[in-house]
Amino acid sequence: MVQLEAQSLEMRTPQATKTAILVIGGAEDKVHGREILHTFFARAGSTDAHIAIIPSASREPTIIGARYLSIFEEMGAKKVEVLDIRERQQCDEPNVQACLAACTGVFLTGGDQLRLCAVLADTPAMDIIRMRVQRGQLTLAGTSAGAAVMGHHMIAGGGSGESPNRALVDMAIGLGIIPDAIVDQHFHNRNRMGRLLSAVACHPDRLGIGIDEDTCAMVEKDGTLRVMGKGTVTIVDPGEMSYTNHADIGAAEPLSLHNLRVHILSYGDRYHLQKRIVLAPVQRLPQ
């Protein structure tokens, strides 16, 4: 009920043409309401949208690229292209760069975040994406692995079912679109609180953001994050952390993290990434 109202709210607001960054927790609805994908489509320009799909994270880039292509074409995008980048050298190609310089939306699919970074990080193609996102010329969305790469520090893999410990998470360097964030996805679905806590212990100057499946943290240019979709976005803010034993213990020993601030955000909740506060709830439409 609330979802439908807020969806129509999103559709009716003038904001709907503003660019944004959509960080999606994986397994987003591709069949029914498709609210998250539709919001990406709207923010990329609706029927004026020129969308580039980058399926480089996936082991089956052809299949997954074609799937998103048909979704955005069906929605009525003016132009949709799949940039099937499998090697770093392709990021130097003029047609790739021309597409990224002209498009209004870029969609990073799921798969393996290490593969995605290996192909895209520190390439001219990535420079174009980053610059145009910063300038508000491009709406960027990433789902699953495409979400994981958003931070400077990236969770490359890890486990669950253990006390938080350094060995529970493998860290790598991401694409740095939202540098302050450490993003985890399929979050409560795959029980990843332990590994996000472990990641935050490694990098207590960052903000842990765990995004559930079929859930999106949409980040506006002013730093406001808004939650959309079926699940929750978990914020782990170590800004007031008074103590961690991270530097003093073995990799498999249990971590201490004292005085974390944690927010569980659900549909319509808003959070300011730089101010690190939850914003007052938006007035919802009467039932």
Place this chain on the structure above:
Amino acid sequence: MVQLEAQSLEMRTPQATKTAILVIGGAEDKVHGREILHTFFARAGSTDAHIAIIPSASREPTIIGARYLSIFEEMGAKKVEVLDIRERQQCDEPNVQACLAACTGVFLTGGDQLRLCAVLADTPAMDIIRMRVQRGQLTLAGTSAGAAVMGHHMIAGGGSGESPNRALVDMAIGLGIIPDAIVDQHFHNRNRMGRLLSAVACHPDRLGIGIDEDTCAMVEKDGTLRVMGKGTVTIVDPGEMSYTNHADIGAAEPLSLHNLRVHILSYGDRYHLQKRIVLAPVQRLPQ
């Protein structure tokens, strides 16, 4: 390394004869160092201890009762009894009451917390235990189901792998030994952060305490909780919670909980249950 030092610290302190409440996250070491069980034994009076084992939570009370009996006998307790209480009426029996009135330690085994409460809650036997714990005459330990019953509100069951939501946790009434706490056990091992958050959303006047396996939250008479064992104790404090949608949504809809205070505590960390603050770390012995 740290564990051995702290163990010897515990053994050497005069505190070792003070009564305490040991809330154990299940699967405590019964074979090797047995630090948690040994601490219970020490706090119950060491070789002067008279220990009563209550295996009522278990489906195999004879086997589990005999196991703990042999452990505490082997440690050198003066007297160890198994109170194999299977029906509430047994709580009226003079020999049961006499044992509970005389013993210096009571150990509640694992099993099903609903069964344990069904047998013990609001019985004369439980009144004796509660009164003697409050007076500092009795050291009480509970592991797994025996830990779950410690709060007034009790997690009776639930799931994992979902966004926090009301349907993720089944609440019941516990034995109320530590009334302010909602205790969960096998905590990170069974990925129970989601259900503890859901429980805290139901009862935001309480404190969520998640205890990992082979880990103990030992509560002293002054309200200080100290962590012992291999894992972590997670404190979810909603004392400053600014918003929850708990009352406004359907049972399966995702919860919002804004401005939780969360502490991950590991070996030797201390927390004050009434003041709701982490206490300064105890000086550890030089390596």
